[in-house]
Amino acid sequence: MNIRTNFIAPDYGRSFDLWREQCLTPWHDYTHHPFVEGMKDGTLPRAAFLNYLRQDYLFLIHFSRAWALAVVKAGNLAEMQAASATVHALLHFEMALHVEICEGEGITRAELEAAEEAPANMAYTRYVLEAGFSGDFLDLLAALAPCIMGYGEIGARLLQEAGDTPYRNWIETYGGNEFQKLCRDTGALIDRAITDRLGPEPDTRPGWSRLCRHFTNATRLEIGFWGLGQA
């Protein structure tokens, strides 16, 4: 008997909730993309997954640069430490883990380094960097949030809903406790940064719509990134 459970999204904080609520259609298209559903039921072609991994190596490099910019744009020592810890984790652990996963799939480091960056990949990471360069710490966090929380939500749902699939490792990485905690911690960092700067009712402040726009645009760019698998 196949009993469908109703997935309840994990709680990653108030700001994330508000941002997610104001772009539910793109958010759904991102978190329920055919690529994601293909990982869930195991029908995603391996070639698509490998294309995604090759592009993700380049993505992670520029994503690390964006978190390094967050150190620069931070407003106090605690924010600098949080952003710096993410940069360190990305450069010293996530990159090595990614190379290891790729090697396990038969993609060599040389192949990763030689990969040509797809325009949709460029668009995404440079959009996030530009949000940070021309904006402030909150602009940057709003553009960074969909990447982390989206994978957290996808991982949590697939852990609950997925059947037998060759992508179980991926699902367990993002659905697992360690990554879920990272999502909650990032949500807390964002909530604190927003309250410090915009007060208790941030969604009534003039800068709020710009933050919503960055969150929505990064979500739309994540949808495009899944499409790179098919390339």
Ligand SMILES: Cc1ncc(C[n+]2csc(CCO)c2C)c(N)n1
């Ligand atoms: C296109 C794309 N979007 C999101 C992620 C997820 N992600 C990137 S870095 C990181 C850890 C944050 O410190 C997570 C969860 C990805 N890999 N590729």
